[in-house]
Amino acid sequence: MTRNNDSNGAPKGLVFNIQKFSLHDGPGIRTIVFLKGCPLACIWCSNPEGQSTAPELIYTSERCIGTEECDRCGVVCLERALTEDDEGKMCIDRSICDGCCDCAVVCPSRALEESGEWVGVDDVVRVVEEDDAFYARSGGGLTVSGGEPLAQGAFVQALLGAARSRGIDTAIETSGLCNWKTMRDVAPLTDRIFFDIKCLDPEKHERVTGVSNRKILQNFQRLRAEFPQVDVVVRTPVIPGVNDSEDDIRAIAEFVNDAGGASAYELLPYHAFGEAKYTKLGKHYPASHLEPPSEQRMKGLREIATLCDASCMGRAAS
């Protein structure tokens, strides 16, 4: 057994959260398994702890009870990356911290936590199956998300295979950026793919996500062509000033139609709920200047999305 493989030699996954009773990522009541690591760096990312491919130290300063009361973390930090701030609370010098997370183990108040753990498929399935009683009634199941889940292709393939063999409904949420082989291997194992298409303009895409959209769009076209039976829901996060024009949305809808359509097209309004996590990671939030789009704006865009091709698009989900 290694860090990356379980006792059967199957790959382990780097998981940063398993969230139960999720109501908005696939049918029914679902459990979302969040995998760590993403090739994109979208400025609006609401799961910044999903970006890095290694476990990370998360610090919630409100929980710290102060160095007066407790110095457990300082004692164990060999790098001496932990010091005291003006309020007597602990603070991290991220330039020194090597991310070992030994401090998180001893922190009594969960102010310091390690985000990301290598977990085997069986352990994940066991947690997912705890909510069987709720999937049975709601038609729910497992949704694999991230980060970019397909960045851990072998693990996702094993996880989806195990879930499928045990009768669990499955879905994945992907940015679409992965090698085609991974997409090809995973597609037949999942009941549903939520496929993000952020914008069609390659330059703009690169500016706001750090990567080109060429491979993403190509993967989408091949997915629709080679796996037409797979249920694909296209999603666009609507980011003000980035892709919230009618032309942006119309262009995506037309691209999707040309590629063979999708069972639904969902527009997700930008929200700032992830902002606090940046602070906890010691990172800068690049979207602090953004405001969520108005309900009026979203309504207009959803109409565009619906108008594009009713026969292929099915519905523009709200």
Place this chain on the structure above:
Amino acid sequence: MLEVIERPSTSRGSTVLTPHEARIERGEPLALVGDAAQSKRIRIQKMLEGFREKPIRLNIDRARLLTESMKATEGQPMVLRWGKALAHILTHHPIHIEDEELLVGSAGSAGRYAVVYCELVGPGRFYTHPHELVASKPGEPILITEDDVRALKEDILPYWERNAYHQATMNALPEETRRLMERIFVVTPTAAGRSMLAWAHDYGKVLEHGIGSIRRDAAKRLEALDPIDTAAYVEQRPFLEAVCVVCDAMIAFAHRYAELARSQAANEPRKERRRELLEIADICERVPEHPARTFHEAVQSQWFIQTISRLEQAIGGVVGNGRIDQYLYPYYRKDIDEGRLTDEDALVLLESIWIGMARSTDVYAKPGQPSLTDGFAHWEATTIGGLTPDGQDASNELSYLILRSKREFPLHYPDLAARIHSRTPNAFLHAVAETIKDGSGFPKLFCDDEIIPLLVAKGGTMEEANDYCVTGCSETKMLNREGIATGCAWINLGAILEMTLRDGRMACYGDGLVGISTGDPRAFATFDEVWDAFTKQVENVIQHTFIQQYVSDTLKSQHIASPMFSMLHDLCMESCTDIHSGPIDGALYLGFFDVIGFGTVIDSLAAIRALVFEEKTLTMDDLLDALDRDFAGHEEIRQLCLNAPKYGNNDAEVDRLGHDIEECFTRLAQKHTTAFGGELDLRYVSVTSHVPLGALVGATPDGRMAREPLSESISPSQGRDRKGPTATLMSISSTKCAHYKERAARLLNMKLSPASLVGEAGTRKLMALIRSACDMKMWHIQFNIINRDTLLAAQEDPEKYRNLLVRVAGYSAYFVDLTPALQNEIIRRTEHKF
């Protein structure tokens, strides 16, 4: 259904409000919801205007008449004395008919009122200081005249102080039993707080046959009494005489209303109102004496029984409405079919019952002070849905109409309870879910698939069990099968834990022994020793609980009888025995005791096991020292305690501790039998007692500070369930000892954020969650669909949020009427939000 609006207080993003929250944000006055309801039910709309501003008048008429009669009948058989007393009340109690009323009958004066039950624990606790009571609730004035005060102090209370059931039970207790109860609150007896636990009447019987038929039955039995059978003659005769006296008085009471309606009609200038008053007069001459023929007669007959029941005795939580969609349905169907009634007409009559219940308040529960039942609580449980006696789905058009009324009628009455079973139609569940999403906390849900088999295991027939009705906050009754359930004891589990850690003592009571000595925990080498000490403390407390209940049961019939209640009960009538006298042939005695602080204690034991014995992060000495100091200077230890494993997160090892606690109680309860040969079962319904009982318990190893509330009912400790509602439900399910029948209600409050249930998709998901909860055989579940921000805003601006309803524990109440401690406790309950 849910509305997305911008709330100025939130800086980024919009908040999803429930319809109930949105109405309050818009500053709407108390009114029926929707233009259609307002324009079609003008009568109800008018009755609601200014309703909550009406003062509450203390009704001492009942107390005065009761006392007069009881003084005059000293020495006679108790049941006959109470029969005569009720007759005296019904003959002389002032009556009135309010403008707009279609349904008549009141247990008090016009407007809002509160009945004084001088025969109960009341005298000693509140009524002796009536002026204090008046001052207890600024903005919610309770009216009492100087004459009333004088009458209470000089004529009424002195008599009942000499004849008080409460004091008699206390005096009769063995010293060690009394030590745990009187002013100590390790065990809080509530036997004298009400004359019996929550119940409903068999209204259907009255609607179908009339009181006249019961009168004839009693007369026939009286005639058949044979003096040769001396025992029966002596024992049964007073009961049957009391029934006759009460029946006559009930019929005469209705006739007094008929007469008043006719005299008002004679002076009524408005033609339409004159016609209504004459119709009221006709109906009051007809019911409850004779069988009801129409929906209006049926509702009036039910309301008379309910009103007279309020005058007869204080049933716990006030008498319930039973399975209202079942017994009223034949009358509704017939009137609709024959074109005599529209749905709006039916709603006006039903909502007249709701208003009638809302007019009555319970001053025993005293807002503004820590109280065991906060917020003027009373809950006349009103059951819809479920199974028919022969096991078919019972929902009908009336069930849906009542749900519609719940969405449109703005007061927190009735306390609606929906029975859900595996074949509950989706349409019914959909209507239930939409009603829950309205956000005022109704209906509460009961799982037939859990309750029915349990009732059968306890001795009910399938037919009786299928036909159970909900009573009180979360109890059930097989109306013609169960014998009396005397007020239950509340066991302070937090105190038991504290005694375990303090060798039988409690910090707030000094060095004296409260429980039994089980050793200094510093000397315990293993967690098993902690557990042994805990179970010994439990055993001691349980024994005294049963002793207290035995005394309460056996002494009750020397003080209280309820002939009207009894004549409506098949078994009482068959054996000619008052319900308070036991044991009655064929009756099942299914009482219970409540355990308060389940979550707090599971978490505390889990923390001790993990920190002291497994990880050895702390010594017992460190922990106890920190608890002694209420964690002052020991924040590090408190954080370790707070972050130890917690109940409510589907952690098998922690939940197993809950299972073991339940097993410990149920196995001890199995060994005992009550005075009437029944059982006392384990129940988790704290109502609001977890707040005042928590105030007596020192800091606990779960990280709870001294005097903070204990956990509520079966719910995990406030805010400690971090993994969402499914994990909470799984944990609760895992703690249940499904292999024992000595179990009663497990009351579960679940707070969900409105945003998680938006739209039809949200409704479907709530339906699925409810279905799963029933699959898991949760006894009871209720939802608070509300934003935390709304509760915080209501604390800031109580006037604006005056009409904000929240689910407390088995009932809903106005948030601003609750004590600050309880408000904070509700805010701290976990809001599941995704």
